[in-house]
Amino acid sequence: xxxxxxxxxxxxxxxxxxxAVVFCQGCPLxxxxxxxxxFLDSSLSGNxxxxxxxxxxxxxxxxxxxxxxxxxxxxxxxxxREAIESVKELGYAVGIHTSGVIPNALKVILxxxxxxxxxxxxxFESYKDITNVADSGKLVAESLSIILAxxxxxEIRTTYDSRNITDADLISIAQSLGERGVRRxxxxxxxxxxxxxxxxxxxxxxxILSKIATYVNVELRRS
Ligand code: SF4
Numbered sequence: 521x522x523x524x525x526x527x528x529x530x531x532x533x534x535x536x537x538x539x540a541v542v543f544c545q546g547c548p549l550x551x552x553x554x555x556x557x558x559f560l561d562s563s564l565s566g567n568x569x570x571x572x573x574x575x576x577x578x579x580x581x582x583x584x585x586x587x588x589x590x591x592x593x594x595x596x597x598x599x600x601r602e603a604i605e606s607v608k609e610l611g612y613a614v615g616i617h618t619s620g621v622i623p624n625a626l627k628v629i630l631x632x633x634x635x636x637x638x639x640x641x642x643x644f645e646s647y648k649d650i651t652n653v654a655d656s657g658k659l660v661a662e663s664l665s666i667i668l669a670x671x672x673x674x675e676i677r678t679t680y681d682s683r684n685i686t687d688a689d690l691i692s693i694a695q696s697l698g699e700r701g702v703r704r705x706x707x708x709x710x711x712x713x714x715x716x717x718x719x720x721x722x723x724x725x726x727x728i729l730s731k732i733a734t735y736v737n738v739e740l741r742r743s
Contacts, residue, residue, distance in 0.1 A: 521599040522546060522566035523573055524559045524592060529584070534615045534635060535675065537585035542573070542603075544591040549619055550652040551641065553681055553712050559592040573603070577610050586613040586634070594618060595625040604632045620663030621656050627666050635673045638664060640705075642678070642685050643692040649684045668701055677706035677741070682721045687728050691735075698735030705732075708741040 522545035527533075533541050546562025547554075554560070577587070587607045594600055594616050604614050615635035618626065630636070640660065641650040647657030667674050676697060680690075690707075697705050710721040723740055724732070732738045 523568035534586040539586040547593040588615040590617040595622040620660040623662040694732040694735040
């Protein structure tokens, strides 16, 4: 298990629970707005040893309620199941944030999870525009089906990059989610960084949100 970093406290990363976030090293995608560039290279070793991780878990028993594996892409980690078992033994709930591009690994690990946050980057046909990886949308569609066929608690969210996601894309995603039975879709504000500043990209217009709402309940999440 390669752990790049641990965020020791978060009230935002697991719905309704105080959590810590474990950032895993390595991601197969290269999203245009990625803020975790240091976590992408899977050839790098992590910065947090297994002993440090286990010791951290023990010191937070009774203070935190959940541990969330994020990244990078946590499903790339060959020892994720072992890490989850260590977390569960101490009584924490376990969640992951995933891009959904490794559906086979998701299927195997899903029964051990209490909650999944799945990113839908854009409509499945246009995935490469955001991720720079061809056919990644097909894999994510498969992961979405796996989650919806399970009993796991989940959250579906999209970071709205208005440079690469059109209004038609938004409607198409909403329709697709609604048809698959997703009841709640979170659209997150996209923040891009250049050398000198952060820019908050606009959220969808009220008109588009009204159209989306005919397919699925939508919530906006500002950063
Ligand atoms: S999936 Fe997440 S960590 Fe990976 S490149 Fe995209 S934004 Fe970055």
